[in-house]
Each structure stands twice: as structure tokens, then as C-alpha cells.
Amino acid sequence: MASAEEVAREAERRDIRTRWLLSAPALLVIFFAATGPLLIVLVYSFLTPGPYGDVKWQFSPEAWISVFMERDIFDDTLSLAAAHVTIFWRSIKLAIITTIATLALGFPTAYFMATRSEKTRDLWLFLITIPFWTNLLIRTFAVLQIIRNEGLINTVLLKLGIISAPIQILFTDTAILIGMAYVYLPLMVLPIYASMEKLDFRLVEAGYDLYATRFQVLRRIIFPLVKPGVIAGSILVFIPALGAYVTPIVLGGGKNMMLSNLIELQFGQGRNWPLGSALSIAVMVIVMVALLAYVRNAGRSEVRHG
């Protein structure tokens, strides 16, 4: 005879088995068409490039060496690969500046939205959701038309007589920066808004009662309380900005490469799949490091304020 306890345990076991069966299709699809192939990239980064693309199944650390180093074709000595270092630095720098810029603009915007009356709040949320789900390529293309030499900005400035010749913005790092800040702004606003919406303004009031200045209230009360949203937004902006592919092509004109364009090059004309793979893994590592830093930082601050 099975005891009641055994029956309950059997029921629980069956429940968990059903739950695994139910999640199996989603997990399998993600494993085969997203996660699993990442392991192949890691393997490929240690192989020898094939003559027409693809790889020869022969171990070689060469791809990893050439991520940052260049081999002299005459005497085989290694030197720093200036071009790669420049592109790495440009990508990281632009991703960080984009994150800061979207935070500087997105934080006040989210605050503005969260302090509206309940009815109008939905309207503002709707207005920020539209660009959020609008095609990224189309929005980048829209920026292109604004900042090019014959675009709105230059036309207006010329007409007003502020400048005598169009400012060359397009095909510069500034153009990439403007484009990324523009397309990723909603990604920053939405999570901050989600945190801000739950903010208890009685705490703010208490701060003022205790003679805090506006800035002190912002820094010591509001900011710590919405920090989870700020962290989520920063991650959501930093990851795609680091791997940005469309923006540098459309606004950088192909001259100012970012990491993703360098990677694509290895799978196209470069015909160096192992190097492309090694660079991809390097991008992943940077993302992981950034994520870990954020998570650790978030954990620490929670302890401090909690």
C-alpha cells in the first residue's frame, strides 16, 4: 500500500515531468537555433581558415592571436594590430557613450511620464511604445535623412545663416552615435518608467519635510529606488549598441567600422572564419563582463539600501 506521502510525492514528480515536457519544444528550438551554435563558434575560433571560406579541421591558435596582434609578413614578428584595436575601442566607446546619453535623456523622460495623471500616463507610454516596436532599419534611415548634408538640420542652419556650408555629420562617429542614441532611447525609457511608476512619492515628500533640496531628493531617494530600472535599461541599450550592425552601415558609410562589421568582413571578403569566430566570442566576453559588473553592482547597492 502506498502511503499518502508517497502518493503526494508521486503526484509532484508527475507534475514536474509534465512541466519538462511542456517546456521541451521551446528549449529545443532555442538550443538548436540560438544557444547550441554558439559552442560551434567557440570551436571554429581554434581552427585553420579554409581557402574559400569555412575551415580546415586543424587546430590553430592563429585566429585568437590575430584578434589583437599582427604577424609581419617578412620576419614573422608580432605587433599590435592597430586596426583591430581601433575598432574594438570605437565600439566599446560608442556603446558606453550611447548608454550614458540615452540615460541622461531617458531618465528625465521616464520621470516626466511617471508623474503625469493616471489617464495621460497611458498616452505617453503609447507614444514611447510606437518607436520601440518600429523597425530599427527604418528609424536609422529616418535619421540618415535628417543629418545628411541636404537634410533638415543642415538646410535649416543654412537658411538661418548660422553656417555657410553644410556640416558633414553623416559618415562620422558622431552620426553613428546620434543614430544609436535615437534608436535605443525607448529601450532605456521603458524599464526606468516601469520602476518609476511604482515609486512612492510619500518618500519624496518625507525627504522635503526633512529639508532636502531637489537634487538631494533626486540623488538620495528617487535614484536609489529606480536603480533596478536604470540597470535594466543600461543593459538593454549597451548589448545591442556594442553589437550594432545596421547603424554603422547606414550612418557610418562603411568607413567607420564597428565590431559587427569587422566580424561580417571575415565571413565575406576576408574569408577568415576562425578570426570572425574569435572576434564574435570576444564580443560575447565583453557583454558577459559588462553584465556581471552590473549584476554585482546591483546586488551591492541592494544590500546597502535594503
Added chain:
Amino acid sequence: MARSFAIKHQPGFTAIAATCFVVLYLPIVVLVAYAFNAATSTSEWGGFSLKWFQSAWQNSQVIDATLRSFQIGAVAAILATIFATMAALATTRTAPYRGLTFKYAAINQPLMVPEIVTGVALLIFFSRIKIFTGYSGLGYLIAAHTAFCIPFAYLPIRARLENMDLTLERAAADLYATPWQTFRRITLPLLWPGILAGLMLAFVISLDDVVITEFVKSGGQDTLPTYMLGQIRRGITPEINAISTVFLLLSVVIVTLFFFISRKRD
């Protein structure tokens, strides 16, 4: 005096917010306006005209790419939504069990990896399978799109499930409904808005994708975004504005529907 002190005020925040909203919409308005420009050059205004819409409509490459986008988007969104619904049922309303955290991490994994890396990984993996099986159809694109759509479809469905009242299902069970009957008659109808929202999100996400599609597609498998990217690289014509305008309109319609479905209180 104290009562008139606005506690919610922060200096300059409203001005920044206003600037943000103007800046977000201005380029889109300009883009749409130039779609109706009669001039061939995109730098001057030559009067109102619909000729670019007409020329896009008669461009068989555009129509092909659009149909392909819809085909991939529809299949991928439906598959992703079904799988995400099952996964959401398996990961909500339960005491933590072994593997639950793993499931969360696995389902959200596509969001944590830059698209370029996934694109490269799939290029390598699928090129192997292509050599192996000789198949080079749309299946690869559909598989890739389904995978990265799952976390997006999962979000609203899971949120809906977590806010759902358990008592109705318990009542059904008390009245001798089988688990399947309870699911069909109680859970599914209550979950429906979440599922619809997930489906629409997944469809929009699939329609938007450039990077992964660019790496996975075989020759002649351009979707609308990859076709447009190719055109923009070659030089811009108002035809791109016209296509963008139609695309934008579609996105706005879907987002509006999504917004009202997911915000609707029971």
C-alpha cells in the same frame, strides 16, 4: 505655502522629456513626408505625388520580399507563441523546482547575446547542415526567427498567467472537470489576451529583424528589411521612403492593437 510646493517637480526634466518626444517623432515625420515627394532627388520638395508608392508596388523584388517577410513572420510567430505558451504554463504558478532557474535563463538567452554573434553562429551551423542535407529553403530562417521570437512571446503570456486567479481552476477541478477540460474551458480563455499580445510581439520582432536574417538567408531569400538595407547601401531613392511609410503604418496598427489588448483590465 507648503501646500503649493510641487513635490514631483524636478528642474529641467519636463523640457528634456518634451525634447525627447519631438526628437523621436521628427525624423519619422520627415521620412513619411518625403515619401509623397514628386521630385526624384530626396533633397528638394517637388510637390505632392503618390508615384513612389506606385513604383514600389510595381517592383516585383519589393513584393517578393514583403511576401517572404510575412510568410516567415507568420509561421515563426505562431510557432514561437505556441512554444512560449507551453513554456509559460510549465514555469509559472508552481513552487520552485529543480531546473526552473535553468529554464528562465535558457528562454531568455537569445536576449542576452548580441544579434551579430547569433547571426555568425547560425551562419556556421546552418551552412554545415546545408552541405549535409542539401536543403536550402526558408526552413532555416523560420527556425532562427522562431528561436529569437520565443522570449518576446513568453513575456506577456507569463505576466498574464502570474496575475491569473487560481480559484476558478480549483473550482472546475472540484466540479470533476478533467485537467484538459479545465485548461480548455477556464485557463485558455483567461490566458487568451496574453497569447494574442505574445503573438503580435513575436510577429513584429520577426518583421523587424535585419542582422540574423542577413547572415542566415541563402541567395534570393531577401526579406523586406534586408532588401531595404541593400538598397540604402546603394543609394537612396524616395521609393525606400514609400516602402518605409507602409511598413511604419503596419507597425503602428499592430502596436496599437497590442497596446490595447495587453492594457485591458479584466
